[in-house]
Amino acid sequence: MTAPTFEGSYLGADAKISDQAIMECKICWTPYDPAEGDETRSILPGTPFRALPSDWKCPNCDAPKEQFMVREDPAAGLQAAQVGAVATPRHSEGEGVSERGAGRDDWLSGKVAALVAEFREIHASRMRDVPFTNKALHVEAVGFRLWEGHGLGVLITPWMMSLVLLPGPEDDWDGHATGESSVMRFPSGEYEFIHACRPALGAYKSCSLFSPMGEFAAQLQAKEVARAVMVELFNPANREETDRRAEIRQAAEAWQEARRELEEAAAELAIPAAPSRRKVITGGLAEE
Numbered sequence: 001m002t003a004p005t006f007e008g009s010y011l012g013a014d015a016k017i018s019d020q021a022i023m024e025c026k027i028c029w030t031p032y033d034p035a036e037g038d039e040t041r042s043i044l045p046g047t048p049f050r051a052l053p054s055d056w057k058c059p060n061c062d063a064p065k066e067q068f069m070v071r072e073d074p075a076a077g078l079q080a081a082q083v084g085a086v087a088t089p090r091h092s093e094g095e096g097v098s099e100r101g102a103g104r105d106d107w108l109s110g111k112v113a114a115l116v117a118e119f120r121e122i123h124a125s126r127m128r129d130v131p132f133t134n135k136a137l138h139v140e141a142v143g144f145r146l147w148e149g150h151g152l153g154v155l156i157t158p159w160m161m162s163l164v165l166l167p168g169p170e171d172d173w174d175g176h177a178t179g180e181s182s183v184m185r186f187p188s189g190e191y192e193f194i195h196a197c198r199p200a201l202g203a204y205k206s207c208s209l210f211s212p213m214g215e216f217a218a219q220l221q222a223k224e225v226a227r228a229v230m231v232e233l234f235n236p237a238n239r240e241e242t243d244r245r246a247e248i249r250q251a252a253e254a255w256q257e258a259r260r261e262l263e264e265a266a267a268e269l270a271i272p273a274a275p276s277r278r279k280v281i282t283g284g285l286a287e288e
Contacts, residue, residue, distance in 0.1 A: 017049065060223075
């Protein structure tokens with residue numbers, strides 16, 4: 001009995017791809033980028049996909065290499081149907097997530113590529129030697145897809161992980177000030193996004209998930225967390241917890257106010273400080 005195949009799979013056709021081809025698992029959407037290699041199998045950076053050992057398998061789901069598809073091949077001008085390191089499970093239109101794959105819209109492919117390029121440049125020029133930067137991680141976009149006309153996914157960098165919203169063709173976010181916040185509603189609750197803008201990327205919005213990234217031991221671990229975020233974001237069962245944030249914040253503010261009032265009252269009733277030993281000995285005639 002032959003193994004099941006998928007339309008668009010690589011199927012061992014080396015002649016159809018170049019040494020620069022970035023491949024993607026058809027089962028779990030994990031990519032293989034020859035520029036990065038595969039640290040789980042000690043595959044050195046610069047190793048083309050077609051030069052991988054015949055027994056090499058997907059480091060995430062163990063699928064054979066024949067079941068990978070071309071995500072992007074700069075030399076051949078090929079573009080895959082998905083964008084980002086991992087695609088999250090499909091959600092229904094009722095949950096606000098488009099049924100179409102994110103990469104089927106050229107604008108989103110371009111936006112995600114620009115996002116990754118911009119933050120790789122930031123890493124190389126400013127963040128590489130910063131003490132809290134996690135040397136085990138690199139810049140990667142995970143699970144980007146269409147959501148209510150925007151691009152939505154997770155950006156992993158060695159110094160932070162964030163949910164990112166990219167403007168769609170109908171969006172005009174250039175009028176928003178950097179640092180301006182807006183609340184976005186998802187099935188799991190409401191989340192605050194901060195507006196930002198980069199010269200090579202343009203406007204976008206982000207919601208911080210982790211910063212710094214010291215608790216992640218490897219890129220694969222960070223990707224698993226990012227994938228889980230994209231799943232749980234659309235899980236209504238999480239709404240109760242997120243909706244309590246306002247209640248918790250109000251309680252904290254009330255506690256801080258009560259503490260200030262107690263400190264002010266204590267200051268008004270405070271007993272003068274005890275005199276020094278020298279002052280007691282000299283009967284208060286000595287200067288402090």
